[in-house]
Amino acid sequence: MTPEIKLPLETANLIIDDFKNSDYARLREIALNINHKSDEDNEKGYMPFYAFQVDKDTPDRDVLISQKVADFIIKSHKEKLEEPRNVYRMAIRLKDNGLLIGNVTINMLPVEENGKLIYGDRGCCLDPQYAKRGYANEAVRAVSHEFFKYYDHMDITAHPNNAYSSKLIQRSGGRKVGSKTSNYGRGEPRDIYRIDRDDFYKSCAFNQQMPNLLGLLIKRKLQKGDSQK
Numbered sequence: 001m002t003p004e005i006k007l008p009l010e011t012a013n014l015i016i017d018d019f020k021n022s023d024y025a026r027l028r029e030i031a032l033n034i035n036h037k038s039d040e041d042n043e044k045g046y047m048p049f050y051a052f053q054v055d056k057d058t059p060d061r062d063v064l065i066s067q068k069v070a071d072f073i074i075k076s077h078k079e080k081l082e083e084p085r086n087v088y089r090m091a092i093r094l095k096d097n098g099l100l101i102g103n104v105t106i107n108m109l110p111v112e113e114n115g116k117l118i119y120g121d122r123g124c125c126l127d128p129q130y131a132k133r134g135y136a137n138e139a140v141r142a143v144s145h146e147f148f149k150y151y152d153h154m155d156i157t158a159h160p161n162n163a164y165s166s167k168l169i170q171r172s173g174g175r176k177v178g179s180k181t182s183n184y185g186r187g188e189p190r191d192i193y194r195i196d197r198d199d200f201y202k203s204c205a206f207n208q209q210m211p212n213l214l215g216l217l218i219k220r221k222l223q224k225g226d227s228q229k
């Protein structure tokens, strides 16, 4: 069975689906907001999304950011047409009003890198105005759930200084397993994380709030079944 994601995905607060050309203006706004926030909060561990990153002092910075956003949307259209589709570069929208608030991307086919297969390579960015409300976690959990229907682990990388990214990865069960030089951005090093399927499901809010309850319910059901024999 070819791994795929049937879009749109719907969560409690979000709709996750493909980008449209009409998303350009709003995505540009988000990319500018992310770059500006990283100018201010870089020391606090906030890093720009590599696909939209342009250094602060670069001449015509906003024009370059706009170009990166246009390229990003064009790329997403091309990836959508691939057979079988590998990269799902998706829009995160608020369910209430359809507003675009970010992007979540995942590879549904393993990709070879230096003789090793990489699974998932999940990435996410959010408009800083909609951060710290749990939306990024909600979006990455939704796409990871689709991914774990086919695979037992996921590989992710994060810039070692990106406190927000590593927190997001760890919140969905990720653990650091190494580091490497990167193919992204300027080739700066990346921490390597692995998420095992079991750890992903153990990291869900229900299990965190009531650890072992699920196991207890299953055990009770089994015992009840035994007593009825």
Ligand SMILES: CC(C)(COP(=O)(O)OP(=O)(O)OC[C@H]1O[C@@H](n2cnc3c(N)ncnc32)[C@H](O)[C@@H]1OP(=O)(O)O)[C@@H](O)C(=O)NCCC(=O)NCCS
Residues within 6 Å of the ligand: 034, 047, 048, 049, 050, 122, 123, 124, 125, 126, 127, 130, 131, 132, 133, 134, 135, 136, 137, 138, 162, 164, 165, 167, 168
């Ligand atoms: C990485 C990134 C997406 C994380 O966004 P985020 O806002 O930290 O993540 P969430 O939306 O899941 O919010 C989680 C926070 O909201 C808080 N929160 C508030 N209300 C909440 C609610 N109702 N439900 C869940 N969490 C809630 C959580 O406690 C958590 O806070 P904490 O990090 O202080 O513990 C964002 O920082 C970003 O876009 N960065 C720039 C791009 C980037 O670096 N991307 C990663 C590389 S691919």
